[in-house]
Amino acid sequence: xxxxxxLKDPMVPAPxxxxxxxxxxxxxxxxxxxxxxRRRAFSFLPGQFNxxxxxxxxxIPVSISGDPADxxxxxxxxxxxxxxxxxxxxxxxxxxxxxxxxxxxxxxxEKAEGLDVVIVTGGIGLAPLRPAIYQILSxxxxxxxxxxxxxxxxxxxxxxxxxxxxWRGQFDLQVDVTVDYATGRWAGxxxxxxxxxxxxxxxxxxxxxxxxxxxxxxxxxVEALAERGVPNExxxxxxxxxxxxxxxxxxHCQLGGDFVCKDGPIFGYDQIADRFSIQEL
Amino acid sequence: xxxxxxLDQLIREHPFFEGFDDAALELIAGCAANERxxxxxxxxxxxxxxxxxxxVRHGTVALEVRAPGRDxxxxxxxxxxxxxxxxWLVPPFRWKWDARAVKLCRLVSFDGICLRGKLDADPALGxxxxxxxxxxxxxxxxxxxxQMLDMYGVGKE
Numbered sequence: 001x002x003x004x005x006x007l008k009d010p011m012v013p014a015p016x017x018x019x020x021x022x023x024x025x026x027x028x029x030x031x032x033x034x035x036x037x038r039r040r041a042f043s044f045l046p047g048q049f050n051x052x053x054x055x056x057x058x059x060i061p062v063s064i065s066g067d068p069a070d071x072x073x074x075x076x077x078x079x080x081x082x083x084x085x086x087x088x089x090x091x092x093x094x095x096x097x098x099x100x101x102x103x104x105x106x107x108x109x110e111k112a113e114g115l116d117v118v119i120v121t122g123g124i125g126l127a128p129l130r131p132a133i134y135q136i137l138s139x140x141x142x143x144x145x146x147x148x149x150x151x152x153x154x155x156x157x158x159x160x161x162x163x164x165x166x167w168r169g170q171f172d173l174q175v176d177v178t179v180d181y182a183t184g185r186w187a188g189x190x191x192x193x194x195x196x197x198x199x200x201x202x203x204x205x206x207x208x209x210x211x212x213x214x215x216x217x218x219x220x221x222v223e224a225l226a227e228r229g230v231p232n233e234x235x236x237x238x239x240x241x242x243x244x245x246x247x248x249x250x251x252h253c254q255l256g257g258d259f260v261c262k263d264g265p266i267f268g269y270d271q272i273a274d275r276f277s278i279q280e281l
Numbered sequence: 282x283x284x285x286x287x288l289d290q291l292i293r294e295h296p297f298f299e300g301f302d303d304a305a306l307e308l309i310a311g312c313a314a315n316e317r318x319x320x321x322x323x324x325x326x327x328x329x330x331x332x333x334x335x336x337v338r339h340g341t342v343a344l345e346v347r348a349p350g351r352d353x354x355x356x357x358x359x360x361x362x363x364x365x366x367x368x369w370l371v372p373p374f375r376w377k378w379d380a381r382a383v384k385l386c387r388l389v390s391f392d393g394i395c396l397r398g399k400l401d402a403d404p405a406l407g408x409x410x411x412x413x414x415x416x417x418x419x420x421x422x423x424x425x426x427x428q429m430l431d432m433y434g435v436g437k438e
Binding site: 122124152153180183185188190191192199216217 | 343345351352353355356357360361362381383424427430431432434
């Protein structure tokens with residue numbers, strides 16, 4: 001499998017067959033794709049995204065959420081929030097969609113070897129981080145403490161719940177989950193995910209932080225990480241902008257001097273700290 | 282051999298009490314007691330006199346509000362190390378919410394009536410205590426505002 005083949009003509013979507021569509025949450029689904037032609041298969045790095053094209057409807061960027069060690073099946077989890085994603089959810093196994101990619105930068109998993117890793121994520125932000133988690137778990141001994149701190153809107157909105165429970169049951173991971181709203185039936189934590197940062201079992205001076213979620217959440221998560229003493233240059237965030245071409249040609253996703261599709265979506269926080277909370281960007 | 286940590290030491294080592302001198306810590310510890318709540322037991326109920334505040338040693342306490350005909354709504358949970366309750370500082374000194382032990386909880390309670398008297402009599406100590414509570418209150422307010430933002434609400438394509 002060769003990434004170069006997929007990117008040979010990056011503007012032409014390759015046909016991929018839908019192997020499975022499964023509901024994750026009331027508004028969120030996962031779609032498994034396999035290339036219609038074997039030569040169009042590609043490997044990817046955790047954090048990268050594809051442009052998914054529902055023929056006759058439109059194209060959208062979606063992060064890859066599957067296991068990088070299993071690139072035979074390309075897995076995407078997305079929320080049905082617009083015309084394209086709603087149309088995509090209606091597709092079934094055997095139907096075809098167009099795929100361009102993989103695009104963008106990746107989570108610095110290899111750079112984190114020998115260090116603690118703290119993953120701070122919220123809502124559907126867990127999806128782009130799942131490939132990084134798989135990669136870390138496949139080489140667990142290479143890392144120090146690993147903490148996954150996850151926030152969701154309600155207990156019913158916890159993404160990949162079974163997987164989180166499984167990870168939590170492992171002896172070599174700290175998995176903390178909190179929700180913003182709950183009734184008395186919920187026996188877990190209620191409160192913002194940033195509060196968990198203060199309790200994470202990691203050495204802030206020897207930690208790489210991977211942060212993904214709504215930008216407001218990320219801003220406060222970065223603040224909480226900084227309060228713990230994690231330096232900016234070891235905090236990585238995933239940004240989302242209006243990605244269209246995926247290769248930095250069209251300029252739709254420009255963020256100051258960077259194109260999110262090409263220079264991101266994963267940025268070192270120190271690269272973008274000065275632009276992180278500018279409303280106009 | 283199991284070594285039991287005394288209340289004195291526990292209070293001395295908790296970040297909330299950092300910066301108090303020995304005399305103040307002794308005074309505070311004199312108003313403190315260990316309490317245990319089983320899962321489902323209420324630490325306090327809305328409307329009851331707020332005559333204490335708590336430090337969670339171990340466990341989870343849900344601060345919640347009751348609503349007729351529906352499940353209670355959890356506003357936040359307090360976990361190990363959290364300081365909980367400031368209604369003992371604010372007239373009319375009544376709890377605004379229920380506090381329910383989600384699981385077995387071991388708490389340190391501080392007698393608010395005893396402390397209020399001592400803080401009134403020693404304004405420097407009162408100011409030092411208020412400063413610490415303002416920090417707790419500000420943090421809770423910031424968190425509550427973030428929760429209100431509904432950050433994970435529906436986005437767009």
